[in-house]
Amino acid sequence: MSYVVLARKYRPKNFAEMVGQEHVVQALGNALTTRRLHHAYLFTGTRGVGKTTVSRILAKSLNCTGPDGQGGITATPCGVCDACRDIDTGRFVDYTELDAASNRGVDEVQSLLEQAVYKPVQGRFKVFMIDEVHMLTNTAFNAMLKTLEEPPEYLKFVLATTDPQKVPVTVLSRCLQFNLRPMAPDTVREHLAHVLAAEQVAAEPGALRLLARSARGSMRDALSLTDQAIAFGGGQLQEATVRQMLGAVDRSHVWTLLEALAAGDGGTVVQTVEALRLQGFGAASTLEEMVGLLQRMAVAQMVSAAAAGDDPDEVRLQQLATVLPPDDTQLLYSLCLHGRGELGLAPDEYAALTMVLLRLLAFRPEAEKKTLKRPSAAPELAAVRPQAVMVSATPGPASPTPTPVSVETIALAPGPGTSDRGLPELPPPSTTATATQVAPPRPAVDKAPPPEPAEPVTEPVAINLDAAGPGLAVSPRHEPAVAPPAAPQASPLPSVPAELGDFWFQLVQQLVATDAVTALVRELALQSCLVAQREGAWQLQVPGATLMQPSTRDRLQAALAAAGHPVRLELAVGPVDDSPAKRLAAAAAARLRDAEDHLRQDPFVQAMLRDFGGKIVPGSIQAL
Known part of the structure; x- marks a missing residue:
């Protein structure tokens, strides 16, 4: 028997096996249990998130007869009756899948709709599944509108598309729409661990994290990459081999770049980029890794949270988040994000990568450049920090801090x-x-x-x-009211x-x-x-x-x-x-207030508000 790829071998057979689409499973399960069934469903989402799989499970739920042949519509198809087995193998007469990417004309749609007049042969319902429905022509859409709006009671339409914006609104209004979301990397990683455990394939956690991130929310892509990684690694999934297969940048280089940027060390940045060139790592993947780490750093800087124990990078990320200022983190994130579009414009992508990274150092204030040191030189850095000077407006007794x-x-x-x-x-x-x-x-x-300074300067x-x-x-300037001693204000x-x-x-x-x-x-x-x-x-x-x-x-x-x-x-x-800017803003606000007062006092406006129940739209008044 030939080998079956993981994406097909572990395709979910029922709603309980679906991963990452709980909102769709719950809605369809309740509809099947209460018999509140719509005649047309539209599933949208990116590739590999389960649109075709949900369609087949829904068809089995509608036609399942149970192990004893006496079952009815159910949210948990048995998987052993003739209808369930035939749908899984693609031999069920009353379940028709049409690929609209290659059958997009009006003739193909009319040929499909001609079958709608006949009742089911084997099952309880006829199910027409049209994949990539947005590829149909306008005439094909128009040909199916009437049947899609009022189909026979035994007919169900299931439409699937990756681009719902191209589907006419006349079709959207006739369907019950479900959006299947891209899956989180943690969800993909957990499912991959379950699949590899069933396959008895040893895998390192770092390798699974790389595969989950590379899948970009698609479970099918994750399983396909896993198949490739198993073949590349000779039956094992090791982080080094998976990283080599994906061409992903070693995280150590990314950490070196971030630490060098935090310390203002342009020489280390140039040397690290040259090392990436010699080792063959792509500039785009480098920026992609940096964007991911910077996003997590920004979250760590704004939201205090304990480091995750299962991720060895989390501890180092928390430490670097305390070194790089939050404004520099935001600036570097924006530079790396937009720098990915500049790589194709430069003659040498590594030169473009160097320019993107050095741009942060170019925009950093000169005073900050002089005080920045390597993260290991924290005592020397603390000695040159700007100090705080406080001045009280008037003499008198001790005031709040x-x-x-x-x-x-x-x-x-x-x-x-x-x-x-x-x-x-x-x-x-x-x-x-x-x-x-x-x-x-x-x-x-x-x-x-x-540290405590030697002299209180x-x-x-x-x-x-x-x-x-x-x-x-x-x-x-005028002092604000002083709060009680128990809660002093600055x-x-x-x-x-x-x-x-x-x-x-x-x-x-x-x-x-x-x-x-x-x-x-x-x-x-x-x-x-x-x-x-x-x-x-x-x-x-x-x-x-x-x-x-x-x-x-x-x-x-x-x-x-x-x-x-x-x-x-x-x-x-x-x-x-x-400042001049604040004075100009205050003058503009004063002119706007005068214009609003002048308009409200106008007799004609007052008559409109009083006699016709009108109102002045906030923000619609402008000072001339």
């Missing part, structure tokens, strides 16, 4: 009124209220708490703004003085109006606020580190110099309460 602000300064040199760290000098503790405790800032690379104190001296132009930092805000707003408006700044330089000017002016230097505060590019800062300095302000810009990350 302030909000820490992580400050990163670019090209910040000491000057008058500044310390050797480039920050404004603070008055001695004697002029302040009580000192507050600083919460450690979020680390850029390592989430482990930093950033001991935070609350300062009196009047005594801060002329070197720092800041003013307090007090905000002092905001920018109105005169500095007005000056910076007018200056930025002038630069934008004359097209002196564009693109990222314009965004830097609009999103930042001027917090301090010193001789020859201005300090800008920006809401995010992505705007702190040295080239962007230099171009803004050049635009300011051309406008008559030859100053050096010092950028720092922190909350921005008053």
